Amino acid sequence: MSSPCSPPLEPPAPSPGIPVPQGPITPPLSLPPNLPSLALLPPASSLQAPIPPPPPLPPPPAVGGPAPPHVFGLEKSQLLKEALEKAGPVPxxxxxxxxxxxxxxxxxxxxxxxxxxCADLPSLIQEGPQCGLVALWMAGTLLAPPSGIPLERLVQMAVDRGYTAQGEMFSVANMGKLAQEALGCQAELLCGGLGGPNRDRVLRHLVSGHPLLIPYDEDFNHEPCQRKGYKAHWAVSTGVLLGTQAVPGLGYSEDPELPGLFHPVPSTARQPPSLPEEGSPGAVYLLSKQGKSWHYQLWDYDQVRDSNLQLTDFSPSRAADGRAYVVPAGGVRAGLCGQALLLSPKDSSC
Known part of the structure; x- marks a missing residue:
């Protein structure tokens, strides 16, 4: 409340951009509260803002293209994520x-x-010493239902049965037992190495389209080497490249891009190829995959045979790393040396 001597209050200065009304101001009609004056509303035509066009539809997903590799532990490793993004689809x-x-x-x-x-496999990048179980998981996609068996389940079953402590597998025999139980397949333990009478057995198994699990020493490029078992690793082979003097005339077609390379014609009766003799160097290559790369590799059969046959000792660096490993009685020599695992579906006659 102002005193009698207070000068009359001056109206507040108008806001910039708002015109000041001139002359007497007629008070507006009384309106209900919160209802704007119709005189202040813009024309009806200006109330409807132009409706923007709908955003373009996303491109349809690729049909029939190869799926990206399954990567165990991807959520924990930025390095694996970056590598996967650069790698593209699984070949x-x-x-x-x-x-x-x-x-x-x-x-x-x-x-x-x-x-x-050859037979196509999905890829699974291993985390930790789980190369054997990763190889078994990949092989299982040719033996089990299309949904496959989760790697986590294989690991847990191996731990529960005392085959492993953290995913390592130093026993081909235990791997065979796990394969039969988890995948419901046939597992034949091959002893005495990949040469001699076992050679034709292995090659005919691969020609039939069935997987082979092989322990070997891994070199820096993932190929087989000879380190006395210090670099013991597992791979799965699902095919073979055979060199021959003549291709059988029934059931094979030549590759349109590479003359001299032939493929069996699917769903067609074919004559079995003659297997190269063991004394023919550079005539047989195993098509192999392992858990540190999603690419296939071609390994000279004799190189794989020699690596598999010299797995004798447990790695000193592993023995000193403070971790627990399950090694069978008799050590690496008893568990891995000269052994492999032939896997086939339960109803297979192979």
């Missing part, structure tokens, strides 16, 4: 073989014709 086995034949053509004998038997 098919035939595409990888053709790439290798082009890049390393001097490695393969030009006096032979080649027949490729």
């Amino acid at each position: 098919r086995s035939r595409d990888d073989v053709k790439r290798l034949l082009k890049l390393q053509k001097d490695r393969f004998r030009s006096d032979l014709q080649w027949i490729l038997f």
Whole structure:
């Protein structure tokens, strides 16, 4: 309340941009509370803002393209995430073989014709010492229902049965028991090495389209080497590249891109190929995959045989790392040396 001597209050200065009314102001009609004056509303036509066009639809998902690799432990490793983003889709086995034949053509004998038997596998990048169980998981996709068996389940079953402490597998026999129980497949333990009478058994198994699990010493490029078992690792082979003097006339077709490379024609009766003799160097290559890369590799059969046959000792660095490992009685020599695992579906006659 102002005193009698207080000068009259001056109206507040108008806000910039708002015109000041001139002359007497007629008070507006009384309106209900919170109802704006119709005189202040814009024309009806200006109330409807232009409706923006709908955003474009996302591109349809790729149909029939290869799926990205399954990566165990991906959520824990930024390095694996970055590598996976750069890697692209998982290559098919035939595409990888053709790439290798082009890049390393001097490695393969030009006096032979080649027949490729292969089966496609998904990829699974291992975390920790789980190469054997990763190889079994990949093989299981050819033996079990399409949904497959989760790796976590394989690991847990192996732990529960005392085959492993943290995913390592130093016993081919235990791997066979796990395969039979988890995948419901046939598992044949091969002893005495991959040479001699076992050689034809292995090759015919692969030509039939069934997987082979092989322990070996892993070199820096994942290929087999000889380190006395210090670098013991597992791989799965699902095919073979055979060099032959003549391709059988029934059931094979030549690759349109690589003359001299032949593929079996699907769903067609074919004549079995003659297997190269054991004394023919560089005539047999195993199509293999392991848990540190999602690419297939071609390994000279004799190189794999020799690596598998010298797995004798437990790695001193592993023995000193403070972790627990399950090693069978008799050590690495008893569990891995000269052994492999032939896997086939339960109803297979192979």
